[in-house]
Amino acid sequence: MKLERQVYLLNPKELSPETIAVTFAKTSRSPQSFRQIAAELTDEQSAQFHEKWVVGYGHASVAEHAVLHIAIENVSRLAIETIESNRLASYTEKSTRYQKWNPEAFYLPPELEGHALQEFYIRAVRGLFEAYEQSIPKVKAVVEREEPLLPGESQSAWERRVRSQTTDVCRFLLPAASLANVGVTANARVLEHAIQKMLSHPLSEVRALGAEVKQVAQAEVPTLLKYADHVPYIEQCAQALENAAGAASPVSPTTDSPAWCRLVAFAPQAEERVLAAALFRYGNQGFAAALEAVRRAGREERERLADIILGSLGPHDIPLRELEHASFSFELIVDQGAYFEIKRHRMMTQTPQALTADLGYAVPRRFPAAGLDEIYCDAMNAAQHTYEALAGLDAHLASYVVPNGFNRRLLMTLNLREAYQFCALRSAPNAHFSVRRVALCMAEQIRSATPTLAQFLRLPKELNWQEIEDEYFART
Ligand SMILES: Cc1cc2nc3c(=O)[nH]c(=O)nc-3n(C[C@H](O)[C@H](O)[C@H](O)COP(=O)(O)OP(=O)(O)OC[C@H]3O[C@@H](n4cnc5c(N)ncnc54)[C@H](O)[C@@H]3O)c2cc1C
Numbered sequence: 447m448k449l450e451r452q453v454y455l456l457n458p459k460e461l462s463p464e465t466i467a468v469t470f471a472k473t474s475r476s477p478q479s480f481r482q483i484a485a486e487l488t489d490e491q492s493a494q495f496h497e498k499w500v501v502g503y504g505h506a507s508v509a510e511h512a513v514l515h516i517a518i519e520n521v522s523r524l525a526i527e528t529i530e531s532n533r534l535a536s537y538t539e540k541s542t543r544y545q546k547w548n549p550e551a552f553y554l555p556p557e558l559e560g561h562a563l564q565e566f567y568i569r570a571v572r573g574l575f576e577a578y579e580q581s582i583p584k585v586k587a588v589v590e591r592e593e594p595l596l597p598g599e600s601q602s603a604w605e606r607r608v609r610s611q612t613t614d615v616c617r618f619l620l621p622a623a624s625l626a627n628v629g630v631t632a633n634a635r636v637l638e639h640a641i642q643k644m645l646s647h648p649l650s651e652v653r654a655l656g657a658e659v660k661q662v663a664q665a666e667v668p669t670l671l672k673y674a675d676h677v678p679y680i681e682q683c684a685q686a687l688e689n690a691a692g693a694a695s696p697v698s699p700t701t702d703s704p705a706w707c708r709l710v711a712f713a714p715q716a717e718e719r720v721l722a723a724a725l726f727r728y729g730n731q732g733f734a735a736a737l738e739a740v741r742r743a744g745r746e747e748r749e750r751l752a753d754i755i756l757g758s759l760g761p762h763d764i765p766l767r768e769l770e771h772a773s774f775s776f777e778l779i780v781d782q783g784a785y786f787e788i789k790r791h792r793m794m795t796q797t798p799q800a801l802t803a804d805l806g807y808a809v810p811r812r813f814p815a816a817g818l819d820e821i822y823c824d825a826m827n828a829a830q831h832t833y834e835a836l837a838g839l840d841a842h843l844a845s846y847v848v849p850n851g852f853n854r855r856l857l858m859t860l861n862l863r864e865a866y867q868f869c870a871l872r873s874a875p876n877a878h879f880s881v882r883r884v885a886l887c888m889a890e891q892i893r894s895a896t897p898t899l900a901q902f903l904r905l906p907k908e909l910n911w912q913e914i915e916d917e918y919f920a921r922t
Pocket of ligand 1: 534536537538540544790791793794864867871872877
């Protein structure tokens with residue numbers, strides 16, 4: 447009997463996410479087609495299957511076939527950090543670049559209810575929004591002056607460019623309490639961990655959000671999220687480490703690289719390992735032999751190999767996975783607005799410190815250019831004082847008042863494949879200037895560490911991070 451190849455979709459309008467997950471899971475033991483398996487399943491049978499195999503025996507990957515789309519609205523940007531800390535989910539959030547933010551839409555933590563600091567908090571947040579509102583027309587006038595219509599550019603395209611360059615500057619004033627919307631697509635396995643993290647979080651907003659996400663998601667996948675609960679380990683570990691870590695240290699002095707962007711670790715043989723891995727993949731020798739061949743090869747031969755691997759990539763091509771054998775750790779101190787964008791890169795490991803007002807704030811050049819120096823700094827200083835007062839009560843709570851312009855420390859480990867994607871995307875002219883500065887500075891150091899491979903990083907020609915800093919910042 448000739449078996450025809452079959453490719454088809456399981457329709458989520460006809461089958462629940464749990465039934466789809468069981469349909470796929472059953473192919474492991476059943477000779478039937480997916481259609482036949484699905485036709486014989488009821489939601490109750492699917493639940494029983496999950497109880498036994500996924501929940502009971504830990505065959506957890508089955509839950510990855512149950513996918514949900516969760517709409518989350520009016521949550522603080524601080525809470526969004528926890529939602530988006532899950533690598534295997536997908537997100538789209540309200541942008542600080544492409545829309546103006548509502549000054550009334552900010553989170554008031556219930557922890558402050560009835561407390562003397564509540565009024566102080568509201569005043570600081572309102573002050574930031576007032577400065578934001580006042581800044582928009584004045585910064586816009588500067589942008590219009592500095593960014594004339596380009597040859598061939600339509601009036602509407604120019605207006606869009608002016609609008610986004612204006613909000614790019616004014617967003618430095620937006621506090622972490624600002625309310626945003628985010629769309630999340632996640633499978634039940636990642637969602638379970640996401641909910642666990644939310645339910646174990648020190649902020650009551652995040653815990654309440656975790657409970658709501660659990661309730662909404664459980665209506666669709668009742669069995670798979672049964673044990674999405676508070677995890678004492680997460681909470682206890684965070685508390686014990688906060689105590690062990692002690693107080694924040696000041697910014698370290700500059701060595702060769704700028705103090706705000708330092709390559710703190712990379713393996714010196716990283717380049718050899720990538721080239722050897724590529725030979726290993728397409729050859730039949732052992733890794734030690736491939737490495738030896740690369741070591742014996744002259745510079746020209748290595749460059750030829752690097753050119754094969756990266757030289758002919760088209761603009762949308764993804765480089766070979768073997769680039770992942772080279773990795774880099776960076777310590778960054780970047781404004782919160784930049785961090786908020788960087789955190790969206792999932793193919794790397796990020797360890798951010800808490801959002802504080804301890805590391806100073808950046809001043810985009812267009813604030814003083816618009817005569818707004820005092821308005822900006824007054825609002826930022828008021829936020830800092832409020833942060834300090836709130837931190838005496840609860841350091842986690844205090845983060846809500848911190849605006850995008852304050853600096854934050856972050857440890858980031860990424861491989862060369864992700865560096866290739868990150869540096870290209872985030873150094874491009876349409877990226878925000880804060881992140882362009884980061885991407886260009888990281889690229890410079892990656893190039894010094896792995897010159898043969900990193901010469902192929904896709905970067906804007908003849909532009910360095912210092913030029914971005916000089917053009918866009920009065921102070922960082
Ligand atoms: C100009 C600009 C405007 C933006 N505007 C917005 C906005 O308004 N709102 C908003 O929410 N975000 C916005 N973003 C963020 C953007 O949507 C991405 O989330 C962010 O740039 C991270 O990119 P990435 O997913 O490619 O990176 P990473 O998560 O680091 O992934 C690296 C690569 O791995 C692959 N990959 C990773 N995860 C998946 C997956 N789940 N499925 C398939 N492939 C995957 C892809 O090839 C990806 O390029 C904007 C980004 C840019 C550059």
